[in-house]
Amino acid sequence: MNPLQEAVHLARRNFFTTTANGLGALALGSLLDSDKLLAAVSAGATAGADPLSPRKPHFAPRAKNCIFIFMEGAPSQLDLFDPKPKLNELNGQPLPESLTKNVRFAFIKKESAVLMGSPRKFAKHGQSGMEFSDLLPHLSQCADDLLMVRSMHTDQFNHHPAQLVLTCGRGTFGLPSAGAWLNYGLGSESRDLPGYVVLTAGRGTSAGTSLWQSGFLPSVYSGVLFRNQGDPVLNLRNPEGLPAALQRQGLDVLARLNEQRFEQMQDPEIASRISAYELAFRMQTAAPEFIDLSDESPQTLEMYGVDREDLKVKADRGGGPGQYRSYAKNCLLARRLVERGVRFVNLVHASWDHHSNLDAELAYNSGMADQPIAALIKDLKQRGLLDETLVIVAGEFGRTPLGENRGGSKNVTGRDHHPSAFSILMAGGGLKGGLTYGETDEIGWNIVRDPVHINDFHATLLHLFGLDHLRLTHRFQGRDFRLTDVAGKVVNEWIA
Numbered sequence: 001m002n003p004l005q006e007a008v009h010l011a012r013r014n015f016f017t018t019t020a021n022g023l024g025a026l027a028l029g030s031l032l033d034s035d036k037l038l039a040a041v042s043a044g045a046t047a048g049a050d051p052l053s054p055r056k057p058h059f060a061p062r063a064k065n066c067i068f069i070f071m072e073g074a075p076s077q078l079d080l081f082d083p084k085p086k087l088n089e090l091n092g093q094p095l096p097e098s099l100t101k102n103v104r105f106a107f108i109k110k111e112s113a114v115l116m117g118s119p120r121k122f123a124k125h126g127q128s129g130m131e132f133s134d135l136l137p138h139l140s141q142c143a144d145d146l147l148m149v150r151s152m153h154t155d156q157f158n159h160h161p162a163q164l165v166l167t168c169g170r171g172t173f174g175l176p177s178a179g180a181w182l183n184y185g186l187g188s189e190s191r192d193l194p195g196y197v198v199l200t201a202g203r204g205t206s207a208g209t210s211l212w213q214s215g216f217l218p219s220v221y222s223g224v225l226f227r228n229q230g231d232p233v234l235n236l237r238n239p240e241g242l243p244a245a246l247q248r249q250g251l252d253v254l255a256r257l258n259e260q261r262f263e264q265m266q267d268p269e270i271a272s273r274i275s276a277y278e279l280a281f282r283m284q285t286a287a288p289e290f291i292d293l294s295d296e297s298p299q300t301l302e303m304y305g306v307d308r309e310d311l312k313v314k315a316d317r318g319g320g321p322g323q324y325r326s327y328a329k330n331c332l333l334a335r336r337l338v339e340r341g342v343r344f345v346n347l348v349h350a351s352w353d354h355h356s357n358l359d360a361e362l363a364y365n366s367g368m369a370d371q372p373i374a375a376l377i378k379d380l381k382q383r384g385l386l387d388e389t390l391v392i393v394a395g396e397f398g399r400t401p402l403g404e405n406r407g408g409s410k411n412v413t414g415r416d417h418h419p420s421a422f423s424i425l426m427a428g429g430g431l432k433g434g435l436t437y438g439e440t441d442e443i444g445w446n447i448v449r450d451p452v453h454i455n456d457f458h459a460t461l462l463h464l465f466g467l468d469h470l471r472l473t474h475r476f477q478g479r480d481f482r483l484t485d486v487a488g489k490v491v492n493e494w495i496a
Contacts (some may be wrong), residue, residue, distance in 0.1 A: 003108055006285025028307040032242070038323045051220045052195050054187040059465025064189070064388040064496070065180065066336040066461070067345045069331075069373060070166075071365075072165065072205045073193070073353030074395035075158065077403045077413055077423035079118045079362055080133045082150050086442035087401050088117035099445060106249025107355060107406040108416045115443065116403030116412060119359060128434030133424045135366035138374035139425070144434040145377055147426045147494055150439020151447045154419045154454050159353065162396035162419065163207040165454050168215070176215035176350050176474075178458060179344035182465060183473045184214075190341030193290065197342050199330040202319030202350040212346055216476040218392050223346055229329075231288070290336050293329070302374040304328045315364035317351045324368050331372035335379055338389050352395055355404050356414040377427050390429025390464055401443045421447045424457075430464050432496045455488035463490045 066090045067278060078084055101111050120133040126143030140144070156162035161171030168175040176184070179196040188195025198212045205211060212223025281340040301307065309325040349369070354361050373393060380386040380392050399415035399422075419441045426436065427433065438451035462483065469488055473480040 001491060015451060020268070023305070046131045051218060052188045054189055055185070057186060058468045060473060061464065061466030062388075063390040063464040065341075065343060065385075065431070066392065066465075067334045067338065068179070068388045069346065069347045069367070069369075069391070069393045069397040070205075070211070070349070072163065072202070072207075072348055073351035074162075074422070075352040075365070076118075076354060076358065076362060076397060077150070077421075078167045078401060078415070079120045079358070080135060081131075081148060081423035081425070082440060083120075083122035083131055083133075083444060083446055084118070084401070084444045085438075087115060087444060087486070090115045090443065092118035093461075093469065094438075095445070103420075105400070106158060106417045108400065108402055109398075109405050109407075112390070113402045114369070114412075115401055115404050116415065124392070126434060128436070130434065130436055133364060133366075136370045138371045142374050142377045142427065145381065146425050147431045147495075148423060148436045148440055149426070149452055149457075150421075150423045150436065150440055151450050152422050152424055152452050152454070152457065153447060154422075156420045157397065157417045158218070159206045159396060160210075162259060162417075163205065163211055165205075166394065166396045167211045168213075169455060169458055169485050171490070174222065175213075175216070175217050175481070176217045176483070177212050177224055178221065178461060178483060179212060179346060180214040180217050180221040181472060183465075184217050184345050184429060184474070186343060186465060188341060188343045190343075193287065193337065193342050194341040195341055196221065196223040196346070197337055197344075198223040198225045198348065199333060200225065200350075201318070201323055201326040201330055202348075205348055205350045208482050211348070216481070219472060221345075226287070226291075226333075229291075248484045251405075263273065291333065292447045293332065296332065300379065303363040303379065304332045305371045308371070311364050311367045313360045313364045315361045316349050316357075317353060317361055318364050318368065319350065323349075327368050328372040328375075332379075333383070335341065335376055335383075337381075338385065339383075341381060354399070354414045355406065355416065356411075356470050357412045377487050380428060386428035388429065390431070391427045391459070392461075393426070394424035395422065398444075401445055402431055421445065426494075430496055433437060437491075437493065450493075453493060454486065455484040456491055458483050459488035460491045460494060464495070 012324070078087065094114050100113075120135060122131050122133055123140070124131050125140040128144050130140075130146065130148055131141035132140035132143070146279055154165050156165050156171045164171045164173070164175070167177045180351060181362040184194040191443055196212065209225070212222070214222035293306070305328040306325060308328060310324045330347050334347055337345045349365075352365055353361075377386065377391060380389050380391070397417055400418040402416065403412035403418045404414045405412050437450060438447065438452060440446065441448050462469045462472060469482060469484045469490075473482045474483075
């Protein structure tokens with residue numbers, strides 16, 4: 001049913017919602033409010049309302065903001081987070097057919113594949129004894145503030161659908177991303193910046209903008225892609241010679257026209273358009289200010305490594321020269337965004353898809369990401385922001401204990417996609433620090449303790465923000481949708 005037909009349909013039932021001394025309307029309002037849904041339902045329902053106005057959660061939240069650091073392509077957990085001495089012992093040996101019989105791979109040829117150990121050295125860090133690879137000397141210093149989950153699993157073994165599962169809950173086009181759901185449920189505390197900002201580095205993701213879409217939610221909840229140099233958003237500045245007062249008058253006229261159209265069509269996208277124009281007007285001052293790092297101390301810039309040179313290795317997947325500086329600046333900008341009330345910040349870097357040349361390229365990417373991510377966590381903590389800012393570091397799946405023998409090649413230097421078991425890191429936002437959760441078997445093939453599906457991860461994320469994943473819904477095409485679809489449970493063991 002389109003918005004105009006729905007408006008006509010509602011008008012036919014007007015008698016039932018406006019008579020009987022208003023008792024029906026009062027009862028409905030009471031029911032909606034008891035579920036904390038009234039604000040979400042009414043958000044964007046009128047042309048004059050700001051759909052990003054802050055709204056109350058279902059219950060007291062632990063987190064206010066989220067920084068989601070996405071390692072697109074999927075880093076090797078076996079070389080970074082999940083040491084397997086037994087895998088090294090069995091290096092070069094095949095797996096029993098019983099383990100690979102019903103398993104799908106992207107490129108591995110089962111009949112000739114063999115196990116591949118890791119050359120990385122692991123050590124325990126912090127009072128918690130959390131184990132990290134030698135490629136992560138800075139993140140290992142944050143061990144006692146981190147939650148490491150070694151027992152993640154997902155449904156998809158190819159990049160694009162797996163990335164959609166990680167960000168949208170299912171490997172299907174047209175669904176809202178987690179950041180869109182959070183802004184839909186809670187609104188944003190930032191008046192002059194979007195509630196959902198995306199910063200990218202590297203060569204671009206295989207899933208593209210579908211990773212920060214709003215899906216069937218109004219487009220005002222979509223992620224807004226910012227650049228980390230120059231104008232944050234293209235065409236944001238006024239043309240030369242256009243006075244601000246004249247622009248304001250033009251926007252007012254445009255808003256009145258859009259409001260008239262909204263009254264005719266009742267299309268929430270018109271309200272989103274009005275909101276976008278007003279936000280863009282306010283961003284003309286706020287966006288350039290946020291990207292200007294001149295007010296940051298030299299010590300802070302050095303801590304993040306904003307002026308670092310790239311590691312000199314052959315790393316075709318990393319995205320070309322200048323990635324170390326770009327990634328460091330994105331991490332610093334993420335902190336500046338949450339300071340300014342942005343609800344959800346997504347940092348994306350591609351690619352960690354190491355089907356070959358794993359040792360050199362993983363060293364390159366780890367050198368790029370390790371220092372800035374650790375600096376972000378330390379910086380948030382020393383500013384008193386970590387307790388209310390949830391930091392997530394994740395790829396869409398893991399990598400195989402088997403070396404990749406694409407085309408039957410004997411030159412095996414990488415790992416294939418592995419959705420059955422992988423690791424992620426989190427910090428802050430009401431989570432326990434120093435906890436290593438879950439366990440995989442002695443070669444990292446399957447989960448043997450405390451499995452966590454992506455839907456469970458999303459349910460827990462929403463819970464930290466005071467949202468019940470079963471109650472945060474949106475009706476579309478006759479069905480109530482939610483981020484966790486028909487699954488998901490909160491992992492209470494993660495919560496401090």
